[in-house]
Amino acid sequence: MDPAKAIVFGPIIIFFAIFGLIIVGFLGLVVKLIFKAKASAWIGEVVEKKHKVIDTMDDGEENRFILVFKTTEGKTLNVEVSHDVWEDYKVGDKAEKKAGTLWPKKIS
Numbered sequence: 001m002d003p004a005k006a007i008v009f010g011p012i013i014i015f016f017a018i019f020g021l022i023i024v025g026f027l028g029l030v031v032k033l034i035f036k037a038k039a040s041a042w043i044g045e046v047v048e049k050k051h052k053v054i055d056t057m058d059d060g061e062e063n064r065f066i067l068v069f070k071t072t073e074g075k076t077l078n079v080e081v082s083h084d085v086w087e088d089y090k091v092g093d094k095a096e097k098k099a100g101t102l103w104p105k106k107i108s
Contacts, residue, residue, distance in 0.1 A: 034102075041099040043107075044069035044077065046089050069095065069104070079104065 048068035053061050065086035069077045081089075081103070089095075089106065097104035 037102055038100055041097060042069075042071045042073070042075070042077070042104075043094065043096045044071040044075075044104070046091050046093045046095070047076070049086060049089065049091060050078075051086070 046067055047070045050064075050066040050068065052064040052066070054064060056062050063083065065081055065083050067079045067081055067086065067089055069079060071077060085103075093106055094108045095104035096107050
């Protein structure tokens with residue numbers, strides 16, 4: 001390879017190689033987290049409903065709806081849900097999250 005081309009294209013190739021590794025690592029992390037979430041299974045009761053308003057730079061604010069579950073094993077889990085799902089649950093409702101699914105389903 002011509003030394004002039006190596007000087008021009010060498011840093012570009014190195015940049016895209018590093019950028020590609022970062023992208024692959026990020027996608028691997030996302031896939032790992034999704035598989036971990038799908039593998040978990042639990043039964044729990046809603047102990048708290050949270051509504052947070054977060055200020056954003058774009059359009060002012062963003063609403064977050066969180067259900068706090070206490071599992072039969074004693075763990076506390078925060079599950080972010082849509083507004084409709086959040087409205088559907090009441091404190092004291094029971095839900096089951098089966099392995100292979102991402103979201104719990106209401107059982108009472």
